[in-house]
Amino acid sequence: MGATISRLSEKPNLWPWLLLAPLAIYLAIFFLVPLIDVAIMSFTEPRLSIANYQKVLTGALYQKVFLNTFMTAALVTLACLCVGYPLAYLMNASKPRTAMLILLLVTMSFWTSFLVRTYAWMVLLGNNGPIVAFLRAVGFETPPQLLFTRFSSTLAMVHILAPYMIMNIYSVMRKIDPVLIRSAESLGARGFSLFRHVYLPLTAPGIANGCVLVFVICLGFYVTPVLLGSPREQMIAGLIGHQIEEFLAFGMGSAMAMVLLAITLAILAIYHRRFGLDKLWG
Amino acid sequence: MHQYLQLNGITKTYGDFTALKKVDLTIEKGEFVTFLGPSGSGKTTTLMIIAGFEKATAGDVLVEGKSLSGLAPHERNIGIVFQNYALFPHKTAVENVYFPLQMRGVRRGEGLKKADEMLALVGLGGFGKRYPKELSGGQQQRVALARALVFEPSLLLLDEPLGALDKNLREQMQIEIKRIQRALGVTTIFVTHDQSEAMSMSDRIVVFEKGEIQQAATPLEIYHKPQTRFVAGFIGESNLVPARIGDAAANQAESTALGICDYAPTESAVTDGQDVTLLIRPEHIRLSRNPIEGRKNVRMQVETIVNYGDNALVIGKVGDLQMRVRVLGADVVIIKEGEECCISWQPEAVFVVPR
Incomplete structure (x- = not known):
């Protein structure tokens, strides 16, 4: 009898893992298999070689696009931080009702479809749009080109990605013990020195989370830069699409995708060593 | 300064x-x-x-x-x-x-x-x-x-x-x-x-x-x-006995449960007939089988004995009034729960709480 019981308890319980099965199967079919396929294609199309990677890593055009992608991602991240930090602070400082309202506004734009938001910017910034009309009305003879520039794509990406930044920073701010701030005040800190020496370091984990998340998502952004950005300042995802749709260069597209994936994983790995990936989602 | x-x-x-x-x-x-x-x-x-x-x-x-x-x-x-x-x-x-x-x-x-x-x-x-x-x-x-x-x-x-x-x-x-x-x-x-x-x-x-x-x-x-x-009850253990000043000149108060009770001379002005509270600390009360001469003695029905080793807390009733007595651990053997005993104290142990 005792032996039966011990044998039963030694047997690992597989039932919980079974609950993961549907998701695991789905991911295997629609994510893992295609990803492996892409990895293989990057070496075999059009013939078995590492020529695709050589081109991607050394070609002037590709280097320029990668560089541009990083610059754009950095710019968007910085803009998101500049917009998001004060807003998160405002949310944290205001009464629960007001905070709820701001949270609702932030998440509402978060829930609106990607494409809808992108097209909304096209309408707003277009040559016949309200902003250009306003600029004309206040005296600009030839208003600046707003749409299809680095400005319009950056603006739209900031709009789309800022909620990630805000939510990450806000969740960290909420956890700060107000007694720490009181304590700092009692020790003689005020205004900017209080912010620099106490508040900013305490919110740094939220800033790091938000920045990594926005930067990584931004690296692979496709729709917004393609639809709103300048054709001369392509981002890597757009170029991959271009390669495959226009030139049917599956090998080149795959190689670029793999390089992008490797860079993203490298960033996440560095982040993980420094802060721990589990903190990334708050 | x-x-x-x-x-x-x-x-x-x-x-x-x-x-x-x-x-x-x-x-x-x-x-x-x-x-x-x-x-x-x-x-x-x-x-x-x-x-x-x-x-x-x-x-x-x-x-x-x-x-x-x-x-x-x-x-x-x-x-x-x-x-x-x-x-x-x-x-x-x-x-x-x-x-x-x-x-x-x-x-x-x-x-x-x-x-x-x-x-x-x-x-x-x-x-x-x-x-x-x-x-x-x-x-x-x-x-x-x-x-x-x-x-x-x-x-x-x-x-x-x-x-x-x-x-x-x-x-x-x-x-x-x-x-x-x-x-x-x-x-x-x-x-x-x-x-x-x-x-x-x-x-x-x-x-x-x-x-x-x-x-x-x-x-x-x-x-x-x-x-x-409030202070008398909040600080330390205490027996708080409602009483009325009987003869302020003779330092005597009357309580329903304890009868006439001498108290320690007090600095606060009290007048005959004034309602006061008497404070008697449990460690100032002695427990014995028979009355002890020269002390105020009352009989107490023992209800609970809590033994802490080095000392014990004896809780009992004098009439309707609950009293707590601290005794040395060794002394607690003389009494059992449910028995009647004698508790006694000296007038100096009774303090008039003015308010």
């Missing part, structure tokens, strides 16, 4: 609720004063008003005759140790202690040296490089204390700083805090709801209840001469 800190008619209201009613108090330089009271009695509110985190509805706080009202917390030069220590988690112990000096423009090298010295004074020499999460509760407490003292504050406020520590560590820290306070001679206000902590540490205890100061006196006075019923 006898009146170092003065509280003049401090009142605090939140809407209809009055948290503090005209609190007046003066504290001398170098004194260690404890604010004692149950939660919600106003002791912490008073502390926060002194620190500048709360604004008094009326009244004023003065240090060396100068009003603090209108000064923000960071301008008051008051060191505070909070209940959960409130150490900055992103700074090491020594950086935490250096922080107030840094805010006062002290150069890093000089400031860190001073912080190190202060850490050594609180018994944490060599722990400076550790982060708060690498320190035990008692060590964090010491860092918080060092941080609150390093800038030579005009006042040290301790807001229930020992609440989170276990009993042994607590007693150790009580001694440590007293030692450091004496060494630096800093005027200190210590807030607690723990009466034994208040008794063992303070030069003076201020008992708060319902937003008012019930009594401000030395620990011994608070224990032996409580001025109000």
